[in-house]
Amino acid sequence: MAYREQEGGLLDEVIGIYFHTKVTKGGRNLTCAALVAVGDGNGKVGLGYGKASSVPMAIEKATGEGRGAMLEVCRVGDTIAHQELGRHGAARVLLKPASPGTGVKAGGTVRSIMRVAGVNNVLSKVFGNSNPLNVAKATMNALRQMRSREEVQRLRGVKVELRHPQAARPKREQPPEAAKGPAEEPAEQAAE
Template sequence: MRQERIDASQLELTEKVVSIKRVTKVVKGGRNMRFTALVVVGDGNGHVGAGLGKATEIPEAIRKGKEDAAKHLISVALDAHGSVTHDYVGKFGGAEVLLKKASEGTGVIAGGPARAVIEMAGIKNIRTKSLGSNNKQNVVLATIDALRHIKTPEEVARLRGKTVAEILG
C-alpha cells in the first residue's frame, strides 16, 4: 500500500460531480438549507481522489468538494493494457466494490459512482460490480479503497522476496 503524499498543485486535475444533495437542519427559527457535493478529481493518469463539500450554495459546495478531493489523492497501479494489475474487493461502510482485471478492448464496465472514480483515474479496461449498499458516497469511497490496495507485480515480488517472473508464473 503506497502512502506517499501526492502534490496536487503539479497535476492537471479534472473534476466530476457525483452527487449534490440538499440537506436541512431544523432550528428554532425554521429550517437551514445547505448543499452537499460529492466530487471526484483525477488527472487521467493514475491519480484520483474524492471529497465532500458542504455550503449554503451549490457552486461553493462543489469548490470545497474539489479542494477536499485534491487533499486526498491516491496513486493507482495500472498494467500495460490500462487496467488494474489484479482483482480486488474494496470496502467502505456497507458498500463493497469488486474490481476485475480486463484485457485490451473491454472498456470501462462500471455503474454510476464507481465509473466516475475509474474514469478520473485513467483506467481504460476494467470490469466492476457494486455489491452491498448503493449509497453513492460509500460506493465512491469503496472504489477508492480498492484502487489504493492494488499492488504492482514488482511490489508483490519485493514483499515476498521473489522475482517478478516467479510471481507472474
C-alpha cells in the same frame, strides 16, 4: 455527470449533490454537500466531500479535498493491476482487470472514478449498499489496496509471474516437427 478540466491539468467529476435541511425555531436552514472525483487522467485519483450553503461552494470545497487526497493507481496498460475487493460500511466493490477494448463496465459512481483516474478497461460489481458515497469510498479503498508486481516481489521475497489480460505475451513458436505435418514412423518400427 460530465467531467470538466481544471487548472493544472486535473479533471474533476461531480458524482452527487446532496441537500440537507435543518428545521429550527426560526425556520429551515438549507445546506448542500457535493461528492467529487478528481484525477489527472493518468493514474492519479482523489475523492472529496464538501459541505457549504450553496452548491458551487460545496463543489469547490470537495474538489479541494479531492486534490489533497490523491493516490496513485497501480495500472498495467490501461487497466488495473489485479483483482481487488474494497469495503466501506455495508458497500463492497469488486474491481477486476479487463482486456483491451472491454471499456469500463461499472455503475455510475465507479465509472466516474475510473474515468478521472485514466483506467479505460475494468470490470466492477457493487455488493450490498449502493449509496454513492459508500460505493465511492469502497472504490477508493480497493484502489488504495492495489500493489504493483515489483512491490509484491519485494514484500514476499520471491519472483512473481505476470499473468494479466494486458500483459505482453511472447508468441510461442511451433516446434519444427509439428510444422511438417503428421509424424512418420521410425524406420526400425516399420521393419518389424
